[in-house]
Amino acid sequence: MQDFLLRDDLFDTVIFDLDNTLVDFINAKRQACNAVIESLGCGDSADLFSYFLRMRHGFEDYGNIFDYLSDIGVNGSASYLRSCTIYEDVKLQTIQPYEGVGETLSALRSDGLRLGVVTDADSDHAEKRLKKANLSKFFEVVITPDMSGRRKPNPDSFLMALDSLRTDPFHTICVGDSIRRDIEPAKRLGMCTIHAAYGDWHPEETKESSVRTLRIHHPEDLIRLVLGKKD
Structure with missing residues (x-):
């Protein structure tokens, strides 16, 4: 300073x-992406985080999760809704x-x-x-x-x-x-x-x-x- x-x-x-x-919001988002990948049992958390950086849907839009799941071959509304819930819950819990x-x-x-x-x-x-x-x-x-x-x-x-x-x-x-x-x-x-x-x-x-x-x-x-x- x-x-x-x-x-x-x-x-x-x-x-x-x-x-x-x-x-520290970025750390919270990264932790949330980690939790989603752990729940799915496949994929890469850094790749999921990168989808939020594209600004195609907006930095906080769940459309980024939908696109990522589609691209790695995870289909079905149940997986999508579960991933969104985990992402949002962990993101808020991790906020400090x-x-x-x-x-x-x-x-x-x-x-x-x-x-x-x-x-x-x-x-x-x-x-x-x-x-x-x-x-x-x-x-x-x-x-x-x-x-x-x-x-x-x-x-x-x-x-x-x-x-x-x-x-x-x-x-x-x-x-x-x-x-x-x-x-x-x-x-x-x-x-x-x-x-x-x-x-x-x-x-x-x-x-x-x-x-x-x-x-x-x-x-x-x-x-x-x-x-x-x-x-």
Whole structure:
């Protein structure tokens, strides 16, 4: 993290991304894919995970599981439904906040900052993940694409969050793992941005982007960066 402190009197709000910023979502998805393959007794979990990366159906769509089962010759609705159930159950059970996230959010709230979430997970998934990670209590608003009508990097979810929190972008900090989907749109709106590098699993986006942003390598770095305090 840069040896740099924000002027905390300038900011009253922090907006967070959810997956891979607050909780380790990619690990949960990989564990869920492992569980599906173990149940099937055939296939490869890395191959199944790769089907979610094609973006043919969307990153969380069960259509990816259907396509994978079809391609490896596993047919029948029973196998498909069982695989979807195992995938969803294990994914949620495995969701964990990154170390230090709870302490960091508590410190920010205690200092009077208002906190919100802008995520591309739908409302049901977002609510369940925050509850599983014991983080729901920290946030005043959670904005999802089924609420705003658009997914990031479209700015609509950010604008809805700002409106709901009754603040403006110039007094808001945005923290997210994705340069393209979190940092760039927030920056265009005029927010101060902080890249959660510890959760960034698209390093090629970081290398290709010319956007200037602060960067943290542990969630607790926010305590010093935003509040000027040691964690």
